[in-house]
Structures are given as structure tokens and as C-alpha cells.
Amino acid sequence: MFRKILIANRGEIALRIIRTCKRLGIKTVAIYSDPDLESKHVTSSDEAYRIGSGPPAESYLNIEKIVRAAKKSRVEAVHPGYGFLAENADFARACEESGFVFIGPSSKVLGNVANKFESKGFAKAAGVPVVPGANSEVQSAEEALTEARKIGFPVLLKAAFGGGGRGMRIARTATELEKGFETARSEANSGFGHPELYVEKFLQEPRHIEVQILAGPRGRVVHLGERECSLQRRYQKILEETPSPALDTEKRKRLVSLALKLVRATGYQNAGTVEFVMSRDGKFHYLETNKRIQVEHLISEMVTGIDIVEQQLIMASEHRLDLSQNEIRFNGAALNCRINAEDPSRGFIPSPGRVDRFVPPGGPGVRVDSALYNGAFVPEYYDSLVAKVAVQGLDRAEVIGRMKVALTEMIVDGIKTTIPVHQTILEDRKFLQGNYHAQFLDSLLSGWKPHGEIAPDEIAAVFLAIRRKMVTAPTLNLQTTDRRSRWRSILEETKVGKQALYVEGL
Structure with a gap:
């Protein structure tokens, strides 16, 4: 196993990779842009290196700077996460040529399937239907x-x-x-x-369904089931679930067989996702292969108990995939809500800024992947995703119920988020029936306004009423001794994460 890797990403996915590395005893190196200096992925890593200013072209998309940081920190491998350079064959090649293992497909394989248009050519040749x-x-x-x-x-x-x-x-x-x-x-x-x-x-009202695969050397491939990704706003996924409510046993077998057929035809290795659309008549068409870990990977982990990042590390470092399909068990259902720093009441404009308070939900079957904390800064330069709330349960009905409670518990003060959108989705009759498609959400949100918004004059009225009560209430003769609970004092003194052992520039 690797002893030390660099994570060429930021935020929640970098932190998620760090957590698996800690469990496996692997030291981690973070990279950061200027606005990410206070980010939790920086303070949770063993080392951190500055790679530039805020714009992605000057930082997280700058291959030369990232490779330089990898050399300086003397890592063995680089994990790209998702987005940025995760599917860039030039970046994978630069890592390989500098002596680092790229934790993902090789530059050669990426070159074959990184271009979505060219990957459709491979699909046609393999007999897989395409759009x-x-x-x-x-x-x-x-x-x-x-x-x-x-x-x-x-x-x-x-x-x-x-x-x-x-x-x-x-x-x-x-x-x-x-x-x-x-x-x-x-x-x-x-x-x-x-x-x-x-x-x-452009297909009318298709379902967007993907298959999570793990592909090891010598053609060994397993799948971790499908994920339904049809709830999208302007082609960006917002909510995912597994299993898909649209598939019966026969359709599921057909979908998985097409995904495995394509993976074997392209010689793909490491974790990946094969994406399809299902037309209204139930036919599958290949869309693309995502050659990286997916944002929504956590729900596949929850129903199978398999740590996908761990499997990536094993395949990259030890060139083996120990899992067989017979060993993989699917337990219940799971649902993921992407919480974005956007203002739904103002056309989903980005809402960067300082998070005054962050309270993640809890309870049975609840998982939150996020780099937020009290005082965290959300920069304007990057994707608006700030948290993923996922729940798992015995069946879809239980999962939806747990998610409703989780979203009610979650607090993100200081910025606007898409939590109200998810609450609207979870109350929609068609969603509850599993009867939706890739264009459904745009229609649902047309002219939508958040429920229960309090007008400024209502806030002022409540404030004045409370103030009037406070002024007229009798004053108790309390001693000035600090009577705060010891529990609260401990919590207030606890710092988020730990400072990286070395942060370049500090």
C-alpha cells in the first residue's frame, strides 16, 4: 500500500479521501489556492502546499504547479478526486512521467475514453447502443x-x-x-x-441511470449496482438514489450487462461509472463513461458496505481487485441530496461567503460528506456543492422519511443553500411514486418559491415583540459567576480537525 499520496482536489471530496487514507495509515498531502487556506481539507492533511490564486486555471487546473507540489512533498501517488483534472489524460501522463502513480485509469486508457465523443465510438464497436x-x-x-x-x-x-x-x-x-x-x-x-x-x-423525458463499476487488472470487473440520477436542474444532478425505482429485474440485468460489456471492450481499469439514458420505451442508450470517483458514490458505498476510495487505492498500489461479484451484497436503499451554496429564490445564483453556523444532521443511516464548519469560507471560484447528505434504510419509503428528518435538522447559516429545493422534491407526489425523468425537476421548479419564507416586516415584528417581553420581564438576582455547562465549554474550545503538520507559506 502507498505510504503517502497527494490529493489534487479540494473541499469535501479531498476530505473524504483523507479519511480513508487515515484509516489505512497513508499520509496525505493537500494542495490549496489562496481562498482555500482555511479549508478543512488543508487542516486535516499531514502537509499542504499552496498552488496559486483563486481562479481554477491558476490553481487546481494548473498541471505544472500540482506536479511540482507532488515532487516537493515526495509522494508516491496522486488522487485526482472528481472534477478539475480528474479525467485529464495530460495530467495523468504528467504524473506517470514524473514517477507518480495516478490513482485512476492510466493516461493511455484515459486518452481512449476521456473524450466523450470518441468513447461513443468504442461503444458502437462493442455493440452498445448510443444516443x-x-x-x-x-x-x-x-x-x-x-x-x-x-x-x-x-x-x-x-x-x-x-x-x-x-x-x-x-x-x-x-x-x-x-x-x-x-x-x-x-x-x-x-x-x-x-x-x-x-x-x-435531445431525448424527451428520458431516465438517467448509471452503473458503478470497479475494474481491476486482467479483465476482472465487478459492479456495485445502479444509481438513478434523473433529478437534474439544467443537466446538473441534484438528487440520486439507489436502486432505481424505474427498473425491474430484467431491465436491471440488461443495463448492467451493457455497462460491463463496454468496460471490458475499452480495457478500463480502476473505479468508474458507465452512464446511460433510458428512453420512454425502456431502451438504454450509452451516454459516457465517467473515469473517476463520482460525487454520488457514497450511496453505493452505503448499500454495499464497500469503500470505493479504498478499492481505488488497492487497485492502484497493489494491482489487484480482490472482490468477486458473488461477495457483493445489496442492502436496502439509499438517497443522496447535493446541498449547493445557491439561492433558489433568486434563480439559483451562487451564494459564496462565510458560514456562521453549520449543524449537520444525525440519526440512524445518515451520512454527511462536507468540509463545512462554523466559520468556513465558501469561495466564489468553484463548484457550489458544499455538502452531501445521504441516508440508507431498508426500503425507499424509509429512506425518504429519514431524509426528510435529516434536512429538517441541518443548519447552514450565513449563506443560502438548496435545502428547500430538496424538501420540495421529497413532498412531490410523482417523486414519491418514483415517476420522474431528467426534465421533471426543471418543470417542477418553474415559478417555484420556497415555502414558509418570512418577510422582513414579519421578522421585525417578532423582534419587537421579544424585545418588549425582555424589557418588561422581572429581573432575577443571578450571581455573575460563569454558570455555563462544562460540556458547552469543552465544545466551544474544540477546534475543527487538526492543523496540517506543514502548510507551505505559513
Whole structure:
């Protein structure tokens, strides 16, 4: 097993990787941009190195600076997390050429399937159905328009590299395509360092379902079941669940067999996710292979008991996958809610800033992956995801009930979050029936306003009433001795995490 690795990421995913490394006795090296100096992933690591200012191009997308930090810290391997450079073949190659193990697919495999358009070619060759689309990448709005007319509107503009809904635009007309082309291209470039786009057919009301796989050497592959990812806002996943309420036994077997077929055909290794859309007539179409750990991986871990990060480390360091499919047991159901620092009442605009108070939920079957703490700073430069709340239970009904309680308990003061959106989803009749699709949430949120919002004049009235009571209440003759509970004193004195043994620049 590795003795020391660098985590080329930030926030909750970096912290999640650190936790598994601590359990396995692996020392960790964090990297940070200037606004992330106080981040929990920095203070929880053994060492931390500054890699630049806030913008991703100057920090978390800067291959040269990250490799330099890896050399300086003398690590054996680099874990990319998700997003940023996680699926970048150039980054994997730079790590390999510098003598570091890239914890993920090799640069050669990434080169084959990192480009989503090219990976569809592998899928076709393997006999896996794909969404109809263009036969080449498009370099201009004119080229995109030509391809769109061949395919037929509506179409999707999609980033050839990366994911998470960035660099993606729906175009129902030629005008919409021309308007959205440069925006999609810019998003793809800033998010993944690659501006390339391609065009594919836009499907009406599909389900978005993915299969989590672990692929070891010599063709050994297992799956950890599927995840339903159809609840999306503008192509960005918001809520995921497993198992999918849309699949029966026959469809599930068909989906898994297609995913395994594609993985074996491409020679893929390490953890990955094969994504499909299921059309209204129940047919599966391959979308892409995500060549990294997924944001929503935790619900697969909860129903199987398998630590996916640990398996990544074992496969990368010891070149083996000890799991067999017969050993994997699926227990109950699980649900994940992505909590974003966004203001739903104002069109989901980002809500960066200082978190005054953070209280995570608890209880049976509840897991929270987050780097938040009281006083944490949420920068403006990065993805708005600040926490993942996941619950597991015996069945879907129990899971939904537990999630409702968890979201009620959760407190994030100082910034706006999407917690009210999830509470709305969990009360929706169609969601409770499992009857939803990839375009369902945009329709649900059209014209939506958070329930129970208190107007400023109502807040003022309550404040004045409380103040009036305080003024008129009799004064008790209390001694000035500090009578605070010893428990509270201990909690207030406890610091979040521990300071990294070495933080470059301090």
C-alpha cells in the first residue's frame, strides 16, 4: 500500500479521501489556492502546499504547479478526486512521467475514453447502443448548426471532456444553438481545460441511470449496482438514489450487462461509472463513461458496505481487485441530496461567503460528506456543492422519511443553500411514486418559491415583540459567576480537525 499520496482536489471530496487514507495509515498531502487556506481539507492533511490564486486555471487546473507540489512533498501517488483534472489524460501522463502513480485509469486508457465523443465510438464497436449524434467534434457554431440539421432539432451541445452538466446546452432552434455555442465552449474550457464540443440528439423525458463499476487488472470487473440520477436542474444532478425505482429485474440485468460489456471492450481499469439514458420505451442508450470517483458514490458505498476510495487505492498500489461479484451484497436503499451554496429564490445564483453556523444532521443511516464548519469560507471560484447528505434504510419509503428528518435538522447559516429545493422534491407526489425523468425537476421548479419564507416586516415584528417581553420581564438576582455547562465549554474550545503538520507559506 502507498505510504503517502497527494490529493489534487479540494473541499469535501479531498476530505473524504483523507479519511480513508487515515484509516489505512497513508499520509496525505493537500494542495490549496489562496481562498482555500482555511479549508478543512488543508487542516486535516499531514502537509499542504499552496498552488496559486483563486481562479481554477491558476490553481487546481494548473498541471505544472500540482506536479511540482507532488515532487516537493515526495509522494508516491496522486488522487485526482472528481472534477478539475480528474479525467485529464495530460495530467495523468504528467504524473506517470514524473514517477507518480495516478490513482485512476492510466493516461493511455484515459486518452481512449476521456473524450466523450470518441468513447461513443468504442461503444458502437462493442455493440452498445448510443444516443444519435454527430460523427465528429464541432469547432464552430456553423459546424454545430450543420450537424444539428442532420440530426434534427432539438439537440444538445455537450463538452467532449468533463461532466457535471458544464459545457452543456439544449438548442431547440438554430437561434438557440448559435446563442449557446460560445457559452458552452467557454464553460467547457474553464471547467476542464478543453473547449471541444459535440452535438447529439435531445431525448424527451428520458431516465438517467448509471452503473458503478470497479475494474481491476486482467479483465476482472465487478459492479456495485445502479444509481438513478434523473433529478437534474439544467443537466446538473441534484438528487440520486439507489436502486432505481424505474427498473425491474430484467431491465436491471440488461443495463448492467451493457455497462460491463463496454468496460471490458475499452480495457478500463480502476473505479468508474458507465452512464446511460433510458428512453420512454425502456431502451438504454450509452451516454459516457465517467473515469473517476463520482460525487454520488457514497450511496453505493452505503448499500454495499464497500469503500470505493479504498478499492481505488488497492487497485492502484497493489494491482489487484480482490472482490468477486458473488461477495457483493445489496442492502436496502439509499438517497443522496447535493446541498449547493445557491439561492433558489433568486434563480439559483451562487451564494459564496462565510458560514456562521453549520449543524449537520444525525440519526440512524445518515451520512454527511462536507468540509463545512462554523466559520468556513465558501469561495466564489468553484463548484457550489458544499455538502452531501445521504441516508440508507431498508426500503425507499424509509429512506425518504429519514431524509426528510435529516434536512429538517441541518443548519447552514450565513449563506443560502438548496435545502428547500430538496424538501420540495421529497413532498412531490410523482417523486414519491418514483415517476420522474431528467426534465421533471426543471418543470417542477418553474415559478417555484420556497415555502414558509418570512418577510422582513414579519421578522421585525417578532423582534419587537421579544424585545418588549425582555424589557418588561422581572429581573432575577443571578450571581455573575460563569454558570455555563462544562460540556458547552469543552465544545466551544474544540477546534475543527487538526492543523496540517506543514502548510507551505505559513
